[in-house]
Amino acid sequence: MFSLLLLIGVTLLTRGVVADCRLHYHDESFVPDIVLRVTAGNISVACLERYSVVVNGTSPGPEIRLREGKTSWVRVYNDMHGKNLTMHWHGLSMSVSPFSDGTPQASQWPIAPQHFFDYEIHPCIGQAGTYFYHSHVGFQAVSASGPLIVEDQKLPYRYDGERTIHLQDFFQETDGKIESGLTSIPFAWSGETNNVLVNGHGLPLDEESRSGSCSMAKIRLEPAKLYRIRFIGATALSFVSLGFQGHNNMSIIEVDGEYTKAHNVDYLQIGPGERFSVLLKSKSRRELKRDRANGIDQYFLQIETRERPTSMRAYAALIYAGASLEESPVPRKPPLTLPTTTLGWLDYKLRPLKPNNFPTLSEVTRRVTITVEQVVNNSITWKQNGFSWTESFPKAPYLVLLYDGQYSMFPSYESAIANGGMDNLTRAFPAKIGEVLEIVIQNTGSTSGGLDVHPFHAHGAHYYDIGSGNGTYDVVENEKLLKGIEPIRRDTTMLYRYGSTTMPGAHAGWRAWRLRVTTPGVWMIHCHILQHMIMGMQTVWVFGDREEILMLPYDSVKGYLTYGGDAYGNANRWPKCLHRWERD
Ligand SMILES: *[C@@H]1O[C@H](CO)[C@@H](O)[C@H](O)[C@H]1NC(C)=O
Ligand SMILES: *[C@@H]1O[C@H](CO)[C@@H](O)[C@H](O)[C@H]1NC(C)=O
Ligand SMILES: *[C@@H]1O[C@H](CO)[C@@H](O)[C@H](O)[C@H]1NC(C)=O
Ligand SMILES: *[C@@H]1O[C@H](CO)[C@@H](O)[C@H](O)[C@H]1NC(C)=O
Numbered sequence: 001m002f003s004l005l006l007l008i009g010v011t012l013l014t015r016g017v018v019a020d021c022r023l024h025y026h027d028e029s030f031v032p033d034i035v036l037r038v039t040a041g042n043i044s045v046a047c048l049e050r051y052s053v054v055v056n057g058t059s060p061g062p063e064i065r066l067r068e069g070k071t072s073w074v075r076v077y078n079d080m081h082g083k084n085l086t087m088h089w090h091g092l093s094m095s096v097s098p099f100s101d102g103t104p105q106a107s108q109w110p111i112a113p114q115h116f117f118d119y120e121i122h123p124c125i126g127q128a129g130t131y132f133y134h135s136h137v138g139f140q141a142v143s144a145s146g147p148l149i150v151e152d153q154k155l156p157y158r159y160d161g162e163r164t165i166h167l168q169d170f171f172q173e174t175d176g177k178i179e180s181g182l183t184s185i186p187f188a189w190s191g192e193t194n195n196v197l198v199n200g201h202g203l204p205l206d207e208e209s210r211s212g213s214c215s216m217a218k219i220r221l222e223p224a225k226l227y228r229i230r231f232i233g234a235t236a237l238s239f240v241s242l243g244f245q246g247h248n249n250m251s252i253i254e255v256d257g258e259y260t261k262a263h264n265v266d267y268l269q270i271g272p273g274e275r276f277s278v279l280l281k282s283k284s285r286r287e288l289k290r291d292r293a294n295g296i297d298q299y300f301l302q303i304e305t306r307e308r309p310t311s312m313r314a315y316a317a318l319i320y321a322g323a324s325l326e327e328s329p330v331p332r333k334p335p336l337t338l339p340t341t342t343l344g345w346l347d348y349k350l351r352p353l354k355p356n357n358f359p360t361l362s363e364v365t366r367r368v369t370i371t372v373e374q375v376v377n378n379s380i381t382w383k384q385n386g387f388s389w390t391e392s393f394p395k396a397p398y399l400v401l402l403y404d405g406q407y408s409m410f411p412s413y414e415s416a417i418a419n420g421g422m423d424n425l426t427r428a429f430p431a432k433i434g435e436v437l438e439i440v441i442q443n444t445g446s447t448s449g450g451l452d453v454h455p456f457h458a459h460g461a462h463y464y465d466i467g468s469g470n471g472t473y474d475v476v477e478n479e480k481l482l483k484g485i486e487p488i489r490r491d492t493t494m495l496y497r498y499g500s501t502t503m504p505g506a507h508a509g510w511r512a513w514r515l516r517v518t519t520p521g522v523w524m525i526h527c528h529i530l531q532h533m534i535m536g537m538q539t540v541w542v543f544g545d546r547e548e549i550l551m552l553p554y555d556s557v558k559g560y561l562t563y564g565g566d567a568y569g570n571a572n573r574w575p576k577c578l579h580r581w582e583r584d
């Protein structure tokens with residue numbers, strides 16, 4: 001139990017949910033449900049050393065499990081010196097815990113070095129699924145991430161066991177060097193990924209660098225079982241295609257935390273930020289016996305990167321009990337032929353397991369187009385409707401500025417409407433509660449004619465993904481493709497490229513979403529490629545009017561409004577935390 005702290009005891013009624021807003025001292029009597037400790041140091045990955053930010057000493061960090069409909073407190077320690085930190089709960093909507101979303105300069109101050117912060121997380125009923133946590137500062141998420149599973153009260157599919165496959169990139173340069181290169185004049189690229197890691201494991205591509213100190217990931221299976229395999233795209237840059245050798249097709253049952261009707265595929269395409277659960281039937285004893293008689297006793301998960309100058313291939317091993325080889329050599333010849341990028345993969349094909357209140361075109365109140373463009377000169381920046389957003393703008397988080405009465409940072413709705421959706425003074429996209437937005441992300445040729453792919457991710461709420469295509473979005477044509485179907489809700493989907501070059505500024509591919517604006521707050525929509533984020537490919541959305549956003553009494557949020565304020569604990573001080581949900 002926690003000890004109760006004085007003053008504020010207002011109970012708010014938000015959308016039928018009783019949200020609390022009492023301040024509590026989280027002293028020694030308060031026991032967080034989960035504790036994560038973040039440090040920076042040298043780690044050895046895939047036979048290489050790298051100075052990395054890690055959670056609980058490892059990359060990926062430990063898998064954490066929450067329950068839908070239950071409030072959990074996660075205490076995150078920034079044990080680093082000279083580095084800020086936030087933790088983002090990727091895919092969870094954080095609807096009533098606005099200071100817990102983990103976006104620096106949007107919803108909260110970062111956790112200062114040698115401080116800790118207690119995140120209140122309440123996955124609502126219906127949000128069970130596959131997520132991950134990651135730092136939202138600079139390039140830290142390349143290594144500071146881990147699986148986050150929201151367990152079901154009642155499973156809609158039955159299976160015998162589950163496995164998590166957390167995919168990450170490995171860059172040799174440090175975060176600091178990569179960040180400064182991407183933002184300096186002249187521009188310096190991070191380089192390409194050295195490897196794609198599965199659950200932190202990988203073998204170097206060149207044989208000379210391999211040694212006993214690293215190995216590929218082993219995924220252990222028992223025969224004749226149905227497994228739920230949860231794939232997490234926690235890569236920084238890599239967009240991958242992957243498949244299992246020698247196994248039956250996989251059946252997709254969950255995407256980005258929402259259950260779907262089962263859909264069979266023989267490969268997956270996963271961009272940074274996306275998650276998929278599939279059901280996979282393991283081999284029967286008879287099949288294993290037959291294969292062993294033919295000298296096969298292990299199978300590979302084959303992973304290949306796409307849409308980069310060169311394609312990289314990585315493997316993990318599927319191992320059944322009794323396999324003769326424990327250490328898997330890399331196959332001499334790739335066992336699978338994985339397709340090149342399938343443009344529009346699964347668009348219009350997946351269906352929600354339960355009706356999801358998909359808004360029709362006639363319900364759409366406003367269409368906002370985010371036109372993305374790469375501006376190339378001595379520096380390279382990404383712009384949305386002519387503006388970049390990085391952690392250095394604004395000087396304090398929007399939510400903090402608003403609570404602090406700096407209403408000039410409240411985006412002007414009128415100016416935004418006049419300007420295609422964005423208010424150019426605050427660089428924010430405002431929307432009113434109750435609006436149904438159609439958000440179109442429009443790819444364009446860079447000032448030097450280049451094109452790239454971008455996994456677009458939204459915080460705050462899941463959107464209905466209404467597809468993608470070449471050229472310019474055409475609402476009439478797309479409506480034909482949507483006729484009679486109910487698309488699923490996602491939080492990350494790919495903006496493809498339909499060629500590697502085009503004319504500067506030419507419209508060259510789009511992705512579109514519909515969004516019911518229900519949750520007041522400050523939420524980000526951004527490309528999930530970490531390099532692109534640092535280069536400006538982020539936007540901030542302000543949902544609700546001033547009163548709706550500033551729903552908490554000022555006295556109860558004071559500790560959140562300064563960097564290192566009372567809501568943040570340290571060695572000498574317990575934090576004073578706002579409880580929006582009572583703990584069950
Ligand atoms: C992380 O490490 C701390 C101690 O260093 C431990 O108390 C905590 O349980 C660990 N968290 C998880 C999720 O394993
Ligand atoms: C980490 O490893 C790098 C490369 O091996 C080395 O240059 C550096 O000194 C090491 N740093 C620490 C803190 O051990
Ligand atoms: C940490 O964040 C604070 C507040 O935004 C900022 O003033 C400070 O420069 C940051 N520190 C580092 C090392 O980036
Ligand atoms: C596996 O999926 C592919 C298409 O994705 C299909 O052509 C093939 O028939 C499927 N095989 C089985 C055994 O379902």
Ligand SMILES: *[C@@H]1O[C@H](CO)[C@@H](O)[C@H](O)[C@H]1NC(C)=O
Pocket residue numbers: 375376377378379381
């Ligand atoms: C290069 O482009 C950036 C982004 O548009 C701009 O801020 C900068 O002034 C440009 N520099 C030059 C030398 O043109």
Ligand SMILES: *[C@@H]1O[C@H](CO)[C@@H](O)[C@H](O)[C@H]1NC(C)=O
Pocket residue numbers: 414415416418419424425
């Ligand atoms: C900002 O938007 C206003 C319209 O609201 C427009 O008049 C002005 O030119 C814009 N400024 C810039 C720098 O884009």
Ligand SMILES: *[C@@H]1O[C@H](CO)[C@@H](O)[C@H](O)[C@H]1NC(C)=O
Pocket residue numbers: 470471498499
């Ligand atoms: C996309 O459209 C452009 C312009 O019409 C065309 O040149 C290109 O071939 C198309 N790409 C694909 C993959 O359809």
Ligand SMILES: [Cu+2]
Pocket residue numbers: 453454455527528529532533537
């Ligand atoms: Cu991008």
